[in-house]
Amino acid sequence: MSQTLTEDKVSIKTWSGQSIPRKEDGRLVKGQGRFADDIRRHHEAHVYLLRSPYGHARIRAVDVSAAEAAPGVIATLTGAEVHFLQKPFMQIAPLPGGYIEDYCLAVDKVRFMGEPVVAVLAETAEAARDAADLVEVDYEPLPALITGEDALKDDGPVLHGKVGSNVVWHGLYDWGSIDEAKRKADKIVKIDRLHFHRFTSTPIECNAAVVEYYPGSEEYTIWCNNTMPQFAAMFMGPALGIPTDRMHFITQDIGGSFGNKITNYVYIAICAILAKKSGRPVRWTEYRTDHILGGSHGNERTFLDIEVPVKNDGTILGIDARAIDDCGAYPRYEPLGSVIWSQVVPGAYQFRNVRVDYTQVVTNKCPVGPNRGYSRLQHLWMLERVIDIVAHELNLDAVAIRKQNYIQPEQMPYETPNGCVYDSGDYPRCLDLALDLIHYDHWRQRQRELSGTGKLIGIGIGSTLDSGTNNFGQARIINHDLPFSGNGEVSNVKLDLYGEVVVTIGTTPQGQGHETTAAQVVADLLGLHPDQVRVLIGHDNGRNVYTGFSGTYASQFAVTGLGAVRGAALKLKNEIELLAAGIFGAAPDAIELVDGTARVKGKAEMAIPFIGLANIVFANNATIPDGLDVSLNCTYTYRPSFKIPDVERKFGNLTLTYATQIHACVIEVDEATGETKILEYGAADDSGTLIHPQIVEGQVHGAAGLGIGAALYEALEYDAEGQMISPNFYAYKAVTAVDVPMIKTAAIESPSPFSPNGAKGMGEGGGAPLHAICSALQDVMYQRTRAIVSDSYNPAERVYRLLRQSETANRGVHVIENRA
Amino acid sequence: MALLLRELEYVRPDSLEDAVRLLSELPDAGLLAGGQSLINVLKMRIGGYSTLIDISRLRELKAIEVGEKSLRVGAGVTYDELMHSMEVSLHRPTLVDVVGRIADPQVRNRGTLGGNCCYNDPTCHLPPILTAIGTVFEARGSHGTRMIPASEFFVSYYQTSLGPGEMLVALHVPKLKSRSGDGFVPLSVGGTDVLNIIAGAATVTLAEEGGIEEVVIVVTGASERPIRLESVEEGLKGTAGQPDDADRAFSLLDLALLDPPDDVHASAEYRRDMVPVFTRRALEQAMKNARRGIHD
Numbered sequence A: 001m002s003q004t005l006t007e008d009k010v011s012i013k014t015w016s017g018q019s020i021p022r023k024e025d026g027r028l029v030k031g032q033g034r035f036a037d038d039i040r041r042h043h044e045a046h047v048y049l050l051r052s053p054y055g056h057a058r059i060r061a062v063d064v065s066a067a068e069a070a071p072g073v074i075a076t077l078t079g080a081e082v083h084f085l086q087k088p089f090m091q092i093a094p095l096p097g098g099y100i101e102d103y104c105l106a107v108d109k110v111r112f113m114g115e116p117v118v119a120v121l122a123e124t125a126e127a128a129r130d131a132a133d134l135v136e137v138d139y140e141p142l143p144a145l146i147t148g149e150d151a152l153k154d155d156g157p158v159l160h161g162k163v164g165s166n167v168v169w170h171g172l173y174d175w176g177s178i179d180e181a182k183r184k185a186d187k188i189v190k191i192d193r194l195h196f197h198r199f200t201s202t203p204i205e206c207n208a209a210v211v212e213y214y215p216g217s218e219e220y221t222i223w224c225n226n227t228m229p230q231f232a233a234m235f236m237g238p239a240l241g242i243p244t245d246r247m248h249f250i251t252q253d254i255g256g257s258f259g260n261k262i263t264n265y266v267y268i269a270i271c272a273i274l275a276k277k278s279g280r281p282v283r284w285t286e287y288r289t290d291h292i293l294g295g296s297h298g299n300e301r302t303f304l305d306i307e308v309p310v311k312n313d314g315t316i317l318g319i320d321a322r323a324i325d326d327c328g329a330y331p332r333y334e335p336l337g338s339v340i341w342s343q344v345v346p347g348a349y350q351f352r353n354v355r356v357d358y359t360q361v362v363t364n365k366c367p368v369g370p371n372r373g374y375s376r377l378q379h380l381w382m383l384e385r386v387i388d389i390v391a392h393e394l395n396l397d398a399v400a401i402r403k404q405n406y407i408q409p410e411q412m413p414y415e416t417p418n419g420c421v422y423d424s425g426d427y428p429r430c431l432d433l434a435l436d437l438i439h440y441d442h443w444r445q446r447q448r449e450l451s452g453t454g455k456l457i458g459i460g461i462g463s464t465l466d467s468g469t470n471n472f473g474q475a476r477i478i479n480h481d482l483p484f485s486g487n488g489e490v491s492n493v494k495l496d497l498y499g500e501v502v503v504t505i506g507t508t509p510q511g512q513g514h515e516t517t518a519a520q521v522v523a524d525l526l527g528l529h530p531d532q533v534r535v536l537i538g539h540d541n542g543r544n545v546y547t548g549f550s551g552t553y554a555s556q557f558a559v560t561g562l563g564a565v566r567g568a569a570l571k572l573k574n575e576i577e578l579l580a581a582g583i584f585g586a587a588p589d590a591i592e593l594v595d596g597t598a599r600v601k602g603k604a605e606m607a608i609p610f611i612g613l614a615n616i617v618f619a620n621n622a623t624i625p626d627g628l629d630v631s632l633n634c635t636y637t638y639r640p641s642f643k644i645p646d647v648e649r650k651f652g653n654l655t656l657t658y659a660t661q662i663h664a665c666v667i668e669v670d671e672a673t674g675e676t677k678i679l680e681y682g683a684a685d686d687s688g689t690l691i692h693p694q695i696v697e698g699q700v701h702g703a704a705g706l707g708i709g710a711a712l713y714e715a716l717e718y719d720a721e722g723q724m725i726s727p728n729f730y731a732y733k734a735v736t737a738v739d740v741p742m743i744k745t746a747a748i749e750s751p752s753p754f755s756p757n758g759a760k761g762m763g764e765g766g767g768a769p770l771h772a773i774c775s776a777l778q779d780v781m782y783q784r785t786r787a788i789v790s791d792s793y794n795p796a797e798r799v800y801r802l803l804r805q806s807e808t809a810n811r812g813v814h815v816i817e818n819r820a
Numbered sequence B: 001m002a003l004l005l006r007e008l009e010y011v012r013p014d015s016l017e018d019a020v021r022l023l024s025e026l027p028d029a030g031l032l033a034g035g036q037s038l039i040n041v042l043k044m045r046i047g048g049y050s051t052l053i054d055i056s057r058l059r060e061l062k063a064i065e066v067g068e069k070s071l072r073v074g075a076g077v078t079y080d081e082l083m084h085s086m087e088v089s090l091h092r093p094t095l096v097d098v099v100g101r102i103a104d105p106q107v108r109n110r111g112t113l114g115g116n117c118c119y120n121d122p123t124c125h126l127p128p129i130l131t132a133i134g135t136v137f138e139a140r141g142s143h144g145t146r147m148i149p150a151s152e153f154f155v156s157y158y159q160t161s162l163g164p165g166e167m168l169v170a171l172h173v174p175k176l177k178s179r180s181g182d183g184f185v186p187l188s189v190g191g192t193d194v195l196n197i198i199a200g201a202a203t204v205t206l207a208e209e210g211g212i213e214e215v216v217i218v219v220t221g222a223s224e225r226p227i228r229l230e231s232v233e234e235g236l237k238g239t240a241g242q243p244d245d246a247d248r249a250f251s252l253l254d255l256a257l258l259d260p261p262d263d264v265h266a267s268a269e270y271r272r273d274m275v276p277v278f279t280r281r282a283l284e285q286a287m288k289n290a291r292r293g294i295h296d
Ligand SMILES: Cc1cc2nc3c(=O)[nH]c(=O)nc-3n(C[C@H](O)[C@H](O)[C@H](O)COP(=O)(O)OP(=O)(O)OC[C@H]3O[C@@H](n4cnc5c(N)ncnc54)[C@H](O)[C@@H]3O)c2cc1C
Pocket: B030, B031, B032, B033, B034, B035, B036, B037, B038, B039, B075, B076, B101, B102, B103, B104, B107, B110, B111, B112, B113, B114, B115, B116, B118, B119, B121, B123, B124, B125, B126, B162, B166, B167, B168, B169, B193, B194, B195, B196
């Protein structure tokens, strides 16, 4: 992959590995990006969604007659109609959780505040909005279910009657022998309850779609910002009775998703029904309040009765816990999260005995969807809370206990207790780097010096793994009947008529710079400058380049996307070499690709530019050398090598790569107010081989910002009646650049032995700021009341309370000496 | 993106006189200044007006005049204009600092002093500091002009003592006296102060020998309106304003005055606990500023 621009120019070894200017940025900074809401169709109509003001209520009657008579109204859509026009969306859960019936509009009951109840289609957005005020819905309010723990009580409301309980999925995960570990332990540290709160990632662009139906071909064209369109198709097709080949999804620029847009197929379905019903192109763009109310939230999870067998020297032998995951009113992507956490069962640690009794329940809250760090960050947060609590209770050093329990670099590749294979990494070194970034020794000393002065300094660490490239076979652990396994992405690389190099991928980038990194990879293989490589924007199944997994989610582009691009570019390279070899009567391996030409090595006069090659194949094919079968249009599907997990033992390799993210921070807590100020923030990363270091660093910054926001400012909260009390930016303080401290970064590169290019998926991050900030707060509490930081959300008021917790209060932590 | 307001009428009078007349003539009319609060409220369709009278371009509301004892600042002056006013920097510098903390440049480019006071959201920056420094509000209606002291202007959540058909035309801000200083310290969330949970504001004037001669301490977020901590003020007067003096004075805080709200941002209990913290910080800042004046 080495390349020389021309002999006399500076030689650059490869474009991969360099932070070249991003190809996307020119159009984005000039306001020339094209987003779903920028699409305009002739004769389009506008949707307004009337949403439930209740968290839980029976719908007695809906009257749309006044709305339908209002000026400009074209059509309305009610749950009763939807009940007739739509089959319930597929459920991933097996029965009885699979009995849940999910429609695009509420049919008989509303189950969360903000659930769409009636859709109004009108000539203008204003007319649709005004007409919605005329819709009359007669609700009978029902008691609401707000917490996961309450959902399991016998006497509470049941959200989906047919299921018989509020449980979506339950499973016991049991690896190694936790009972034996408890017998062998010197001590058992018990933690009563840890709670991971509900928040989301707040993409700048809300959900949006424009849907047009052509009766002639019975085809729907769907311009949208869904980030996993073929997954959307799998849900929409059977529900709406549309063959998936009749759904033409087109995505362009997407203003952030973080996983949140994967489940917007529910809204696209409303648009599809209305497009057919009205015969008009239908436009829907979600408002911010609607996005916060009814977009997609991150999973809330409560861990109960955690027991940690430990040796006196700090060796952790295992973890035993109950987990209750709250997925809101409808599962949608869930209960996949109920297995996805198990990609990182031991986190960065060596313990091998784990038992987790896992239950996922529904509540009267907005449905969850994948949210950056999806399902792993909750578990990793719990592990890091456990490490810090154990360290403090046993009076051990928080750094030493981590280093001692970390999986060591010489153990790589490392098989975890549940059969996942950590590909590569050096956790102790990343921790050292993170500690250097925050001047750890200096601050430990300052902390001692300041002791007793009223200034409270806390130092925290968050060790995380970002598991990337899912083996979808893990879905079978949830539901044995699901016909899914493996993963994959497709790319096409071709020469166009005049020799232009054009790359198509099935992905849906939202800021990850796919156009740039794909161009780097292709430029290296074809002897070009990345500017000479055009990468088409977004996912378009009309281009015929996709698999069922296509999209951008779950930290995988560097592996699956670039793996596909590399495969396709290699095929094209091979064809070009064959063609040039045929033209010059040389051996294919005598051909080199330099600066947009194919030439015979060492013979400057035997060279043909790509335009010449393209001309021969596309417009002058009587001149193709005899016997050559080349198309210059090469498609490749990258497939990681995976096996189907053992569903009984819940055992197998669930992800291909494991990036490391170790964050460390220094905070100062204002004792009088509980406010937390971040004094130092360091993030050390190992994402394997870096294709574009600056893009990776940008992802690190973004993930750190979101995590800091979640830890200190952002919570999606409901009151006891199911009213959301944070439905807009007035109440939900989404993190902004000014809230984020200076983030220092460091990176090492431990190439993945399993990915085609040594890279690892890394975009999600493992929620490290939540862990690091809670860790630092815990460090503060141990200087004061020894209160346990048991919640992932710590606004000033909560910290204030912890600082004032009575010394005799039940801290929810017990250390039991094991005398057995 | 279309803002989904209810359909309404819009008028933009050319003179203050016309604006005042239209306000009393048109049924159900409301004033539109910077729109940074009003438009959000209209978008939510809670209440609303059938006509908006746009006063944002009225020259008469834009003047900043320096009088003998006070500044007369037009109600239509934006935060950004205030921040760049030499007169205000010279005579009441704290206001420049306070408005410079509001939200972001977009909001500061449009939001007006008058809008901030008339909206009177409990999280707003201006009501506490304007109350502390003794601002007088000049209102005009069809019956003429009247002057309303701050202590009477702010009535309750989102309510002022302006009557129907009456508008705020100017704020009379006392000039900072010698040996005086102001302080403003909010409890907010994140890196900028939006959504102040509690805001303490204070002004002090020191005697020649450095003791506290006059002091006003105000808090918002602790009740439906900005409230003065008079018992604390009394406890401070005549003292040297040392930490011990402040301890004693704040122990006199009349907790019965406080009736804080309980909402998503903070519990009532926490707000109550934060009142002495932030008012005292505001006092300390005011003292520091006043002393700086002395040493100049
Ligand atoms: C994102 C954002 C963040 C914000 N953060 C803060 C903050 O941190 N601190 C803060 O203090 N404010 C904040 N605000 C509110 C902002 O300061 C508003 O500008 C202010 O509350 C209203 O001023 P306005 O000129 O925009 O008034 P408008 O929104 O136009 O009007 C507000 C109300 O006052 C009435 N009104 C306006 N002028 C007059 C007048 N002369 N006489 C009588 N009635 C009048 C209007 O009829 C209306 O009822 C924020 C606003 C936004 C959008």
